[in-house]
Amino acid sequence: MFSPAELSLESADRELERRVAAFLAGQHFPSFRNVQVGAQSGTVTLHGRVGSFYEKQLTQECCRRVAGVIELV
Numbered sequence: 001m002f003s004p005a006e007l008s009l010e011s012a013d014r015e016l017e018r019r020v021a022a023f024l025a026g027q028h029f030p031s032f033r034n035v036q037v038g039a040q041s042g043t044v045t046l047h048g049r050v051g052s053f054y055e056k057q058l059t060q061e062c063c064r065r066v067a068g069v070i071e072l073v
């Protein structure tokens with residue numbers, strides 16, 4: 001069983017994942033939609049492949065702009 005604080009943190013992590021994924025999907029790079037997003041306590045983890053090193057760097061910079069992202073892995 002989870003405490004109310006743990007459930008709140010879990011829902012905040014899911015909300016951060018959703019916002020980061022939505023922000024990436026809204027960009028003009030189709031390969032960004034292939035990136036999976038995970039979050040835990042403000043640390044966002046990205047998994048997947050993009051088309052180039054430039055797109056990788058751009059993906060990371062886009063994710064850093066989303067409110068609530070403390071660290072990016």
